[in-house]
Amino acid sequence: MKSMNRFSLLLSPFVLLATLSGSMVQAAVQLQGAGATFPYPLYSKWFSEFQKKSGVEINYQSIGSGGGINQLLKGTVDFGASDAPMTDQELAKSPTKIVHIPTVLGAVVLAYNLPEVKVPLKLSSEIVAELFSGKVQKWNDAKIAALNPGVVLPSTALLPVYRADGSGTTAIFTDYLAKVSPEFKSSVGSGKSVKWPTGLGGKGNEGVTGVIKQTPGAIGYVELVYAESNKMAVAQLKNSAGQFVMPTLESVTAAALGALKTMPADYRVSITNAEGKKAYPISGFTYLLVQKSGKGPKQQAIKDLLKWTVTEGQKMAPALSYAPLPQELASKIQSTIQGIQVE
Amino acid sequence: MKADRIFIQILRAAAGVSLLILAAFFIQMFWSSLPALRAAGMSFFSGTDWDPNQDVFGAGAFIYGTLVSSLLALLIAVPISVATALCLTEIFPAKIAGVISFLVEMLAAIPSVVFGLWGVFVLSPLLRSSVQPFLSERFSWIPLFSGPPLGIGMMSAGVILAIMITPTLTALAREVFLSIPTLQREAAQALGATRWETIWIAVLKNAKSGLWGAIILGWGRALGETMAVTMVIGNRPQISASLFAPAQTLAAVLANEYAEATSDLHLSALSALGFTLLLVSTIIHLGAKFWIRRGRES
Numbered sequence: 001m002k003s004m005n006r007f008s009l010l011l012s013p014f015v016l017l018a019t020l021s022g023s024m025v026q027a028a029v030q031l032q033g034a035g036a037t038f039p040y041p042l043y044s045k046w047f048s049e050f051q052k053k054s055g056v057e058i059n060y061q062s063i064g065s066g067g068g069i070n071q072l073l074k075g076t077v078d079f080g081a082s083d084a085p086m087t088d089q090e091l092a093k094s095p096t097k098i099v100h101i102p103t104v105l106g107a108v109v110l111a112y113n114l115p116e117v118k119v120p121l122k123l124s125s126e127i128v129a130e131l132f133s134g135k136v137q138k139w140n141d142a143k144i145a146a147l148n149p150g151v152v153l154p155s156t157a158l159l160p161v162y163r164a165d166g167s168g169t170t171a172i173f174t175d176y177l178a179k180v181s182p183e184f185k186s187s188v189g190s191g192k193s194v195k196w197p198t199g200l201g202g203k204g205n206e207g208v209t210g211v212i213k214q215t216p217g218a219i220g221y222v223e224l225v226y227a228e229s230n231k232m233a234v235a236q237l238k239n240s241a242g243q244f245v246m247p248t249l250e251s252v253t254a255a256a257l258g259a260l261k262t263m264p265a266d267y268r269v270s271i272t273n274a275e276g277k278k279a280y281p282i283s284g285f286t287y288l289l290v291q292k293s294g295k296g297p298k299q300q301a302i303k304d305l306l307k308w309t310v311t312e313g314q315k316m317a318p319a320l321s322y323a324p325l326p327q328e329l330a331s332k333i334q335s336t337i338q339g340i341q342v343e
Numbered sequence: 344m345k346a347d348r349i350f351i352q353i354l355r356a357a358a359g360v361s362l363l364i365l366a367a368f369f370i371q372m373f374w375s376s377l378p379a380l381r382a383a384g385m386s387f388f389s390g391t392d393w394d395p396n397q398d399v400f401g402a403g404a405f406i407y408g409t410l411v412s413s414l415l416a417l418l419i420a421v422p423i424s425v426a427t428a429l430c431l432t433e434i435f436p437a438k439i440a441g442v443i444s445f446l447v448e449m450l451a452a453i454p455s456v457v458f459g460l461w462g463v464f465v466l467s468p469l470l471r472s473s474v475q476p477f478l479s480e481r482f483s484w485i486p487l488f489s490g491p492p493l494g495i496g497m498m499s500a501g502v503i504l505a506i507m508i509t510p511t512l513t514a515l516a517r518e519v520f521l522s523i524p525t526l527q528r529e530a531a532q533a534l535g536a537t538r539w540e541t542i543w544i545a546v547l548k549n550a551k552s553g554l555w556g557a558i559i560l561g562w563g564r565a566l567g568e569t570m571a572v573t574m575v576i577g578n579r580p581q582i583s584a585s586l587f588a589p590a591q592t593l594a595a596v597l598a599n600e601y602a603e604a605t606s607d608l609h610l611s612a613l614s615a616l617g618f619t620l621l622l623v624s625t626i627i628h629l630g631a632k633f634w635i636r637r638g639r640e641s
Contacts, residue, residue: 064602189396200577203595210464214495
């Protein structure tokens with residue numbers, strides 16, 4: 001009996017602490033999110049800024065787009081994040097209605113290792129599809145030379161490098177290739193993991209970057225942010241208007257603008273090979289996925305957060321190498337956010 | 344007496360837990376693999392096409408890549424490890440041996456992602472620019488050394504794995520050698536054996552079954568290694584005779600595709616890869632045990 005008393009006396013400060021912190025948690029809203037790794041650097045900046053402003057604490061786990069969708073469907077997170085929009089089958093698995101909110105844009109760039117070539121190479125969609133199908137063996141191929149008059153191309157063997165891990169980057173890139181090349185569509189298809197006919201696979205952006213940097217003659221696809229921070233040589237691509245365009249934040253935003261006319265109400269659309277003279281052809285949205293209607297302070301916090309990301313948040317995007325949404329689209333998205341219900 | 348009985352029950356329970364975990368693993372893995380195994384049948388193990396887009400799943404190339412990369416690792420690591428362990432126990436004075444075995448064990452503490460990065464930025468370029476061209480010029484008539492030297496590929500994976508299992512193998516081999524009574528060595532020397540003969544007769548011959556055990560443990564580690572391998576192997580599901588060519592292993596595909604897989608059949612096929620890996624390691628373990636026992640009896 002005596003030892004029991006001593007024991008409870010020992011515990012009492014902890015009990016007090018537990019009740020105190022319990023009441024503190026109740027005061028602040030906490031949101032759990034999971035999904036895409038691509039926007040993670042921006043999201044962590046956004047969420048910490050938003051917490052300073054609103055007091056809402058957001059835990060975001062960058063476990064990958066597929067994982068984010070799975071967690072959202074299981075109901076273990078308050079919001080998901082994905083680089084590719086959810087498919088009809090995935091949406092059918094959800095008991096509640098899910099809304100896609102585009103937050104920023106990213107681009108996939110073709111980075112290569114040709115020390116002899118000093119100017120950015122020009123490539124067309126047909127050539128890129130052929131490169132990644134193993135139909136072009138050497139860099140001084142006549143088709144590449146025809147696009148790059150005045151550039152002396154080496155006879156180095158061409159080595160395509162792809163992402164070995166399932167990724168939204170591969171999804172956007174293969175979506176583009178399937179759109180521009182019927183042959184690629186039927187032989188390889190598009191998706192997060194595809195069966196590449198040729199080349200080497202690197203794990204993650206860093207793996208692909210590593211292989212390209214170490215292998216003369218290699219060409220691979222990585223996220224724009226990654227190519228910029230690693231100072232890699234990247235190719236200009238011929239867009240649907242016939243212009244050669246460098247991947248920049250402006251040309252990526254221009255792609256979203258070009259796709260605005262045909263934008264469906266739920267934003268589930270691919271904007272690869274978009275219209276517009278300035279549009280960079282391998283661009284894509286990244287989305288936050290939320291419930292159309294929900295209860296209480298959590299849903300209100302999500303609504304506030306979304307509103308903030310398409311207005312204030314957009315200003316922080318360029319500094320971190322993410323392309324902001326075009327103004328016209330941002331206002332359209334704001335009205336979609338208004339439609340999110342808080343019960 | 345009562346305490347004795349309780350103690351024995353606790354021991355039994357502890358032993359049972361690991362058995363239970365293994366059984367649970369097998370059942371769970373098999374259960375979640377069923378949809379994919381049913382869809383593909385035996386071609387899941389023999390097929391070499393892996394195309395999640397078309398729902399075609401064949402693990403043949405991954406099984407090949409797993410076995411060849413780990414065997415290549417053993418081929419490199421076993422002689423080095425045994426020689427190192429012999430130096431440590433038979434030749435070097437205790438002080439130097441202590442320092443060297445500490446350094447070898449430090450290798451085991453390096454995270455595998457660091458090995459992987461080192462593989463991408465140091466080892467593969469070295470293989471591509473010097474080792475592979477050398478082999479290619481002289482031995483290109485051997486299919487093992489044919490094709491363009493890419494650096495990244497089966498050879499890189501084998502070498503990285505060899506470095507990673509060397510500390511395990513060395514430490515185990517050293518323990519095996521140390522367990523051999525000094526009396527055996529003295530007996531050999533008393534009969535007029537030279538140092539080399541002593542090592543051969545008294546140490547290596549006695550250590551045979553222990554060494555096999557060490558090799559099997561090292562092999563197990565090489566079979567399941569994921570991160571470092573996927574960074575240097577080139578991740579191509581293909582069966583090629585050339586060590587320069589890219590390949591792929593079971594563990595690497597599993598790690599690469601699991602996070603982003605959403606289709607049910609794809610997820611099930613990935614579970615089936617895990618099940619296959621479990622199966623391959625089990626077969627190797629049991630086979631090795633059987634072999635060692637037979638060797639001992641005869």
